[in-house]
Amino acid sequence: MIENIYPEDWQQTRGFYSPAKKIDMGSFYMIYVSGQQVDKNENDEATTDNVEEQTELVFQAIEKILKSASASMKDVVKAQIFLTDINDFPKVSAIRDKWFAESKPVCTLLEVNAMTRKGAKIEIEVTAIIKNKSWKI
Numbered sequence: 001m002i003e004n005i006y007p008e009d010w011q012q013t014r015g016f017y018s019p020a021k022k023i024d025m026g027s028f029y030m031i032y033v034s035g036q037q038v039d040k041n042e043n044d045e046a047t048t049d050n051v052e053e054q055t056e057l058v059f060q061a062i063e064k065i066l067k068s069a070s071a072s073m074k075d076v077v078k079a080q081i082f083l084t085d086i087n088d089f090p091k092v093s094a095i096r097d098k099w100f101a102e103s104k105p106v107c108t109l110l111e112v113n114a115m116t117r118k119g120a121k122i123e124i125e126v127t128a129i130i131k132n133k134s135w136k137i
Helices: 051-068 086-099
Strands: 002-005 020-024 028-036 076-083 106-111 122-131
Touching: 020 051, 028 051, 051 086, 051 122, 076 086, 086 106
Parallel strands: 076 106
Antiparallel strands: 002 020, 020 028, 028 122, 076 122
């Protein structure tokens, strides 16, 4: 079974995709979270231009999505982080390390030319795994 995950009060997506997919793999669930960028204002621009604030807001969004899938940041096994300026790596890394202190997922961090939202400096996507508590051997 594959379930689309939409947290309560979630902003409209900009296209035909889900914030996350929860896939029943038998004894566990895989949760794939779409790349998250900072919230937008009425002009479809990033709400802040500060990369540290954007990073915190993106992690808060990911946490909300995972919670709606019955998971948490502790369940994250892989993260992919995209930055428009690799020089922001030390700032972003410190925030990433705080959010992933318990899970210590594998992580890829890349510099890209631009984001889909004007002014966005970071996008993060994650994969999490949780135990299927209803599964019986």
